[in-house]
Amino acid sequence: MLKDMINILASLDNSKLAKVNFLQKQSKEFILNRQIQSTKWLFFALCFYLLSQSFTIPIIPIGHWVTWINFSDLATYLLLLTYLINFTQVKFTLSKANKHIFILLIITLLASIISYCGYLSNLIDQNAPGTRLGIYQLYRLVQFVCIFRITAQIPLTQKRLDILSKITNAVLIFVCLSIILTFTGILPLALMTAHLPQDPGTAGPWAFFASPTYIGSGWGSIGYNHAYVAAQVTMLVSLRMHLGIGKQVVLDFCLLFLSTFSCFLSGSRSGFFSLIFFAGIYVLKKPAYLGTVITMTTILFLSTGFIFTSQTIDFENPNTSIIERQATLLDSSNSENLSGRDMIWLENIEFLNKNPIVWILGKGFGGAWDDGGSGGNAHMLLLNVIIENGIIGLLIFLFLFYKILCLLYQHEQKDKAIFWVSISLLIGSFSQETFYPVPALGHFLGLYLCSVAIALRSDID
Template sequence: MQHLNKYSNLNKKSIQPSNNVAVISTSLVKNTQWQFIALCLYLLSQSFTIPILAIGSWAAWLTLSDFATVLLVLTFLLSYRHKKFLVASSANKKICVTLIFVLLCCIMSYLIYFSNLIDPDANGIRLGIYQIYRLVEFLCVFGVTAQVPLTPKRINILRQIANFVLIFVCLSIILTFTAILPLGALTAHLPQGKDIAGAWSEYARLGKIGGIGWGTISYNHGCVAAHVTMIAALRIHLGLGKQVIFDFSLLFVSLIACFITESRTGFLGMLIFLLIYMLKNTNYTIIAISLIGLLFGIFTLVGLSNLDSVNLVSVEGSVLDRQTTLLDASNAENLSGRDSIWEEKIKFLNQEPLRWIVGTGFGSAWDNGVDGGSAHLLFLHIILENGIIGLLIFSILFYKIIYFLYKNELHIKPIFWVTIALLVTSFTQEIFYPVPAMGSFVGFYLCSVAIALRKDIKTII
């Protein structure tokens, strides 16, 4: 009887208005242990996102994240028969439904584009398939992560993994920047040459020049910085404010890593997130400022002492010179030609006003305009391929994500704030779009959102 009363009391808590508590048996948690292990492996895979197996086109070469996603899906299917009910929160369910709707709209857009295609060799044919493949993968990551029961013990394990991944990634960026770890060594297992390796050939080519702060993440420095920022935000979320000094230390190391990637918008995004964290923890502001000075001082001394052997001057000039252009962001010369790209894309849209409404088709960006390629501005890129209709659907998706994170995320809402910071950076890159340059970043972001919006798990025997 006492056991039944205990269950009854827990069950009453589980049906509070927030609907964010699930009372499940320890046996159900045990039956999802392989699913949790797969989630742990997925988070671990974010420490090395360079392809490990060259099959097919270079843009779709298999990474550890791809294999971990397969494990996530397989373990979910195997453990599903043990479930008496689903543990996904109401917020995660609603976002999942919206993601499915987004996927279906993108497939429809691609089919319309394909049915009206004149050039059988258009780049958009392959790119559209690639983007749909990535969206399916990201949807699976989100959907499965949302179903994994995360007890306090499991949260602690994920926090330790996030510690390792963040430190490993930041260290790899510093080592490749200082040329202690040759950049080309990280892709030595892959086919070489631009014709075969595409953008991944840049690791070997630029590695011969000197140090480049790309680490083990991507050939796109914007993706590298965004990845570091996202790992840091997830780590702060999982820590729940219990180790503030250690959190500050991790954030400042992350800031340095983002700084030396040479991605100005990526560095800005990390800086915005750090400033928000400092404002949310004003009691530690003096310590924070001291750590900033100490870490940047150490980094400067190390750089100066290795001036002759370390590539402190990049292809485009010194890292410091490049990053300080953020102070003069309105200067068109600091946009790296993006203003010309935006002008060319808008001119293309204006040629047929209907393009503004429906776009030219999912994956078609590389077929359009004088030079083709990305718009280097997320919202313009969405309009280019999917029109204002597509931008409206995207806005609905992110309105829901931001709303649910604000209402339900714990502590200082790190995933909410990092979403805001990353949206700011999207004005110069397609950070939330499944383009090859962003790799599996969107999947990792959605995984973090699913974790942040999880239900609290109460176990009973």
């Protein structure tokens, strides 16, 4: 009888424990549902931000050309406004990985502000270009940090991830088609900027966007710099693969080849190489789909041959001699294929050697456009960081990306698309300022940090 009583008491205890666990689970689900409901407008703003990446040409020409407002700016303001309105209701916490990156981004932002203040304190010419460039770069950095912080705090259920995946699909296809259509001349580039001022003194590089003598023509709806075009396509296709989680391999390959072809037409050799590297990694991870790769490669080459034998292409036009331009990747050691970058690098290094203190502290955030060095961006990410922020700034930058790569490698799911695209773009940045808030790269860094925040999200399922 004593044994029976013990069994009865044990069953009662188990029943109470099961009931407590059930209630805890129900409570967690209730809290999560409230968090999801409280962030529905924030999620809508995030969707708008991703949609805005399909057309990054300015739409409101107010002020200086570098600050002309585009859809991505409007989406950023919407994200920030929605977050502030719902601040007391948004209780969803950041993942540990995103917290680490956010702290490092704040440190980077503060270091940039200090660097800019140091630049101003030593400034002789108050009208130097760096004064405006520094303000612009700080403005962009604040935007990008806000985008990362808000994105990281939006709970992403599987349903929401599926929505983001579909949006990224649409944006990627739209961008790639716009590049192909503008390159072939079916869609004139002039239509893209017809609403903007055309005076070079007012519009800056936008005045030459549609000029037949300007470098490149396969820019689509992104911007006046082919490095931005290629980086944007590369980032979008990697985000699509991350969100797809390898469920639609054939579609992934189709989008990957479409993206590769678009990067080829953009004229950006570094961007094209970065995407080729990323695509190679992805293909190696999917050996079972070798037949699909061969088929898609054949289709790609046939399509390329058709386009380049079309009567609408003028091979005498330097803008359409894209095959010769991209073929220089096979002879990258030839200095003639660097488009003068080797001279720019030498000029900047000579300037640094003449001013050893600049090696340590830099000219100051925004100082790259001032006299000294090449009088412009260094066309190499690491060198540009040193020119403006010195070795100290370079160490901060390297540590930031070291942590981003480590956290992506540890926490990103499945094929780690964002991790591999980060490495690919860093390789490409040896001849451009991919991860620096320069005007030519527009909102790319914002899209990248948004993608990182999504990749390192908290697991709520």
